[in-house]
Amino acid sequence: MANFTKLSFKKGELNQKLADLFKGMMEKGVVDALLAPMIQPKRGVMLTLVTDPSHLGALDPFAPVVPVNGARIASSITAKPSGRKTAMVLRSCEIRALVELCKLKQANLDDVLLIGMDCLGRYENLDFVKLRAEGQSSEAFLEKALAGNTESGGCDVSGACKICEFPVPDNVDLRLCAIGTGAEAVYLESLTPKGDKALEAAGLNTGETPAGREAAVQQLVKKRKEACDAALAQYRESTPSIDALEDRVANCINCYNCRVACPVCYCKECVFVTDTFRHNGDQYMGWADTFGTLKMPTDTIFYHLTRMSHMSLFCVGCGQCTSACPNSIDLMPMFRAAAQKTQGRFDYQAGRSHDEKQPLTVFENDELVEVTGQVK
């Protein structure tokens, strides 16, 4: 049975309520630190690592923006563990990426109390800044989005969010529930013994289950899935050939921003910035000779295909690649469409479970036999 704690708040006081919650947790020693979205002094909302609870006033977890996929941040903090108990408030796409990074030994959740939150989408960074400047609050967004409308002042949440089937995060210790919880209330749901212990230590009692939640979540997921199918179908139709694909990425300038933004592109230094792709003049001339012309910079489609072959098995569909592109190349559908096929091939879903082994790292008994002859 799920353990829910109801957190009721007065209109306009959601953030305060949550700040109190985490403050209590830190003061009671449930965690030593908190990583969560906070309002920055000048503009915007960013993930912020807090060790002094007195600063929690700026907390704003439901702010509809994700400037950086938090999995990358979590990886930085935990890859070489600090030994400090840390609560992390992250969204589904961040958590799913984090699960993959754990498997790749790039993150470690031993010291982490992972708190996932329901997500109704994020705006592109500049849109969010604009909307904030116009006075939109997280609470107002939540209310409107729960009613089914995310469009606001000519801006809408990102394309990736519109087709995301995972508004509710899994593989977390605690879950901040906002969907189907009724007005002026969110719930904190515990999903693991670690979560139970944290609730208990924080002195929170478990109570009733939010009645309308299950149906509301299901309905939302269904809507998103339909949108996803339609979007991917539209993508596949519009990109039927390698030429069409080439056309799609024609404006690529090899800035590699998409690679930096991608939460599962976990390499320290990409092969594309190594000697392998640093060619000599006669190499360029040779290529030019073969076709008479050579578009510069070279290796752009090759770069995207390579990245796709490397990452599509782990892609969680967060859409940061699209957001990062200075030339507005919509990479997200490309990756999601490929991921759907490649992950499907192995009956794998990035971020679904800590226990599923990543494809191509495990061999069936009889596969290795062909290499070595050994029978296990």
Place this chain on the structure above:
Amino acid sequence: MDFSQSDKDLWKQIYHTKDLLHCFNCSTCLSGCPASHGDPPLLVRNLARMVVYGLEEDLLNDDTPWACVSCSRCEEMCPMDVKPFEMILAIRRWQTSNDETRVPTAIVEIYKRGYTQSVGTNTELRASLGLPELQTITKMPEMLKLYQEMLMKTPVVSENDYMFNEE
């Protein structure tokens, strides 16, 4: 079947030979045996087992050894050289010596006239084919007598002499 009831040394009475002990029940004898087509079938391999196990009663009541056509194909094919045809004859002998009803009537005929059937009496037919009269033992009473005298010294005739001395 309880083995404590079976006679472990029966095989020595019936077919006391190393050849029998070589048998490993491979079934080769069965597959080409003409009499294995009979009802009941002659199952040489099974008989060998019964002898080895000492299943006296079952063996005594088994008619199938008499269905053997004596073709000796089993002897040729047996990979262990059990000499199954010899075994069949041995079982018949053991049955005969333990059960007088098993004594073949043919031997009474042979005792009486030297042959299982009347040989040399078809003189007319033979003559028509240009064949000479045949000097059969039937036609040589003194010789036949000697033959009978000789047979009388053999176990089957001496032990069952009443069958031969009716007249």
Place this chain on the structure above:
Amino acid sequence: MELCLFLGCNTPAIRPDVERAIRATMPELGVDLADAEGYVCCPAFGSFPSTDDDSYLASSGWNLSIAEAKGLDIMVQCGSCYSSLRMGRDHLAHDEEKLARVNELIELTGRKLECKTKVRHVSEILYNEVGPEKIAKTIKKNLNGLHGVIQYPCHTLFPSEIVGFEESPREPKALRILTEAMGATVDHYSRELQCCGGAGGFSKSSPAEATEFTKTKLDAIIEETKADFIVVSCITCLMYLDNIQKKLNEAEGTDKYHIPVFDYNQLLALCMGFDPKQVASICTVPRNKVIDRITAG
């Protein structure tokens, strides 16, 4: 050469035309035959061999000693007689005790057995002593254009170390070569080496099954070959294969089974020009067609 002819019982009693054929053909080929006066049953496997060693081997000894007294080897046509005599001789030749006992038993005849006499089958004599070439040269008529199939007598094949004379008991060829020597085409068929089914107790204790067993053989001949006749060299095979065809036709209401059966020496006699009425007159399946072809040829 001269051999002591052991006729057994069926040949002189039921199929004397075969005896006639043997007596007619062998001397022509240089094999003179002496009679075994006072011979007794071989003995048949169902008789003394099935009761005790003494009576079995004494009878064998009785017969062998007749030929031995003449200083001749024995020639047999009947498969059972051949096998019984040869096995009996084999026992005696390899067991001094048994030989002594037999000599004790046959002493009253005044004969003594040393097992010098060999037991030979007529087909072996024809194959090894006479040879196909001589047969081909001797015959006046031939079987050209006729197809024959062979029924090898099991008793001349198994167990090969005691009764055999073929190079391979699994691939016998003597009768085929001998038949071909007279100009016939010999057809192979799948069940060539299957027993005729006629010997021993099988056909008496399981008549229906035994008939079915032989039927499979005849069916194979009919379906797989162009056989005009079956060649045998054993009286049991001859009588059984000849007689069963009528039974089968009656049982099935057909005339499907009508392949004439000949003893090899009968065909030989016909090719040598002997009177068919004397050498090949007794049969169930009519032989006219084949005989007419031979005599006409």
Place this chain on the structure above:
Amino acid sequence: MAEKKPTGTVLVAGAGISGIKAAIELAEIGYKVLLTDASPQIGGILAKLDNQFPTDHCGMCRMLPMVGREYASQYCMRKGLYHENIEILPFTELKSVEGDAGNYTVELLKKARYIDTDKCNGLGECIRVCPVETADEFNHGLTLRKAVYKPVPHSTPQMLLIDMETCTRCGECVKVCPTNVINLSAEDEALTRQVHAIVLASGVKLYNLKDFEDAKSWAVSPDVVSSLAFERIISGSGTFDGTIRRPSDGRPAKKIAWVQCMGSRNRRQKRDYCSSICCMFALKEAVLAKEKGGDEVETTIFYMDMRTFGKDFYRYYERAVDEHGVKLIRCRVQGVMLNPDKSLSMRYFDSETQEFFVSDYHMVVLSTGQVPYETHQKLADLLHVDVDSRKLLPTDPYDKVKLVKPGVFLCGSLMGLTDISEAVGSGIAAAGQVSRFLSGLDVSLLEEEEIPEPTAKDRDEPLVSVVLCKCSEKMQESSVDFNALGAGLKRLNGVGEVHILDMLCSDEGKQTVLDLLAKSKCNRLLMGACHPFMYRKSLKNLAKKAGFAASLVEITDLSSIVHRGFFDPQPVESGKRDYTRLAYNDLRGHIENLKLKPALHVESLSINPAALVVGGGIAGMHAALSLAQRGVEVHLVEKTDRLGGYAGTRIEHTIDGLTPVSMAKDLAGKVLEHKHITLHKNCEIVATQGSLGAFETKIRDVSKEENFYLTHGAAIIATGGHEGATDEYEYGNSDQILTQAELKDGLATGEIDVGEAETIVMIQCVGSRQKEGREYCSRICCIGAIANALAIREKNPEARIFILYRDVMTYGFTEQYYTQARLAGIIFVSYSLDNKPKVELVDGSPVITFTEPVLNAEMQLTPDYLILSTGVDAEASNREVGKAFGLPVNEDGFFVEADSKWRPVEFLKVGLYVAGVAHSPMTLKDAILQAEAAAHKTYAYLSGRKIHTAHTISRVHDAICVRCQRCVTICPYGARSYDEALDRIIVDGATCQACGMCAVECQNNAAEIMGFSDKQIMAVIDAGLSKDPVAATPD
């Protein structure tokens, strides 16, 4: 002047896999080997097998050396074998052997092939024009060949020969031969050689369908084939391109029967032995038939005992039956009848229903075995020895590979038909024995190859020298324009010079190249020549002499392109392919590759010349002594306080007259005395780290309760096993129910008195060969039970002794013990797994009821003793030892060798070996053989010769490695590990086989196979696609 010692030379007569293995092992430690084979090819039976149990693939190449493999060349063994130290003489017969131990003179007769195979290009114009057609031996007469033919179609280079029996001497071949290598009047050549030791590996004559009387009941149709012929029928390179068709008319064979024991287990034909391998062979073929022919193929095996005795055999059998639906019928059939529709009828008896059935098959495969006596007699005559009482070559009672004649050894199927694993194992063991023998003689080793130091030139700007051989003038005319080619290549950036020569393979050719290269400023070399398989080594040596680093020399098969052009029937005018272009792009690829290639250098491994042997049983002691005799320091670690292991302390006598306990005492005495052996009793393995040449093992002395460390270069695991435990059949509830070992002990001590016993029953396979049990055959229990039964019989001739068995596993020549037991009146009754005997205790005594299978009747026995054969269990400590060494242990608790067929005593991790029951249950002789083999594999690395890693191994680019460790997980050889202290991925250069899995897996190219960078590969692809004119105007 001191006289130079002669080079240790060994004749290996027979080039099947056991002979090849022995030859390679000897060559690798520096001896000169003459490898002969009477047939025109090498490879023996295995050349014909495409698929081997249990993987159903080939894997022959795995018998090649694993470390520094470039020095033996690593390539497909089905194509051929090349080794510097091995002189291969196919088609050569051993005619005589004279002399004494260590000094043999052998006369050989090298038969004429009529074709100079060194110069033949193997393209087979001669075959095309030859008018003769005759049955092809390779495909068992299922196909036809010409009088001039390729004895093995897939060997490289093609070793053609002319069969003079069928040749009509028409001379057509001589006319068309482009290289003029056919000499129809060539003659056999007699050779006389001095050798120090001899390994006989000729195999034995095999039963065939032509020469044997008992086969005639079967050989009634071309669709009745031997199991080897069937192997050709299903082979992809065989008669029907791998589809299963019957030979008579080529129609699909959907119903196939296998008939076991063809020619074997036949007292009547004087062949009372089992041929050992046929059961697995038939199972494998039946499975393959299903796999290749589809599910509708019905496969039936007629058998007597399914002898699935080896490691993993039983599981294969289970899969064959349960998963593939192979049908098994326990009935030996007399023969087969050919029906008019060409189908084959077999009549068999089903004991369960006591009914006869007649089944028709499309094909019948006869599992034909060995006919050994003739071969053994012939070899015995040659060696001037007498065959033993078994009519076989007389061998040492304990050492299967050691002949009583000193300096002569045997391996492979001369020991009785062997499967691949035994053949390979015996080849290594024979090499080990030879090496031990030669170590006592005054002979030298061949000099080790000098590995040149890296030079500054290697790091200069890449400059490629191109040397091309025109091969034969006759050919290049019509295909490749060498002038244009040379001019084109010379123009390329980074090409320093282009030389076009003729007959590079000739001595003059070589000298010319040497002279040219001596003047060269280039630091990279590309040679375009022919037969790279054959000439690679000599051309590489040439390059070395000229001062080029080995990794910067490429040799490419230019001749194939030239030849393809020559034989392309298409005339130039109708668009014949541009072969000059083809050659240009190919060579250009190599040039681009060379330009980007770094100079790679091998690493000379530092080897600690000490060995660790784990386990002081007979196998362990034997291995330790074998090494110590050759001067290797050995640490022998035994967990108990005494030597001998299970067999050496429990088994006084074996049925074949061996006395393990006294033998173990003898070995223990030698171990204790030997100056090179240090014994560590009461010691357990705790942990090990390191790699070949440098292991460090932490050991716990249990009695002293302290730990210590041993450093060693290699280790042998010989942890043994013991009798299995059971609680089946009321064991433990009656003192009349004992295990075989308890009976043996009781009989020896007199505690068990069988003198008065009336009935004794033994049950075999207790807890064995079943799921949820020992899912394997323990191999020794049937023979053990027979030995005990015979011992009882000796004490009590009147007792009735029954052995209830599933399959009597008296494989090979041990069949004689089964026969002996039956003759002693011991009654064998089979039972099936789904109808096991039932044991009840009545008044404390066992009563056994079972279904008698022959009569299909319920039977009951009330024995005085019930003896249970409980099989062999692995040592429980195997798991800890395995963990300590990082070695795999299978679900049964036995160690998993590197390759069940080709590397039977090795682990994938180089430097670690396994011997004896630690590997799987086996007989004492087999354990000793394995110990010898494991010791030799160890010795090969510890002998003091330099051990180099290969040029081409995998490496890690630390700067871009993210330590995700996927490569560690994926490496099939365990060559990669993550060192926590260093926070780095470490590659064990000796173990890495450059398979490339890590490079494929690594997302970021941090794992790379040296010399195979992406940059190189991409450059080669670019070159292959280049379209620029080869040369506009030739110079």
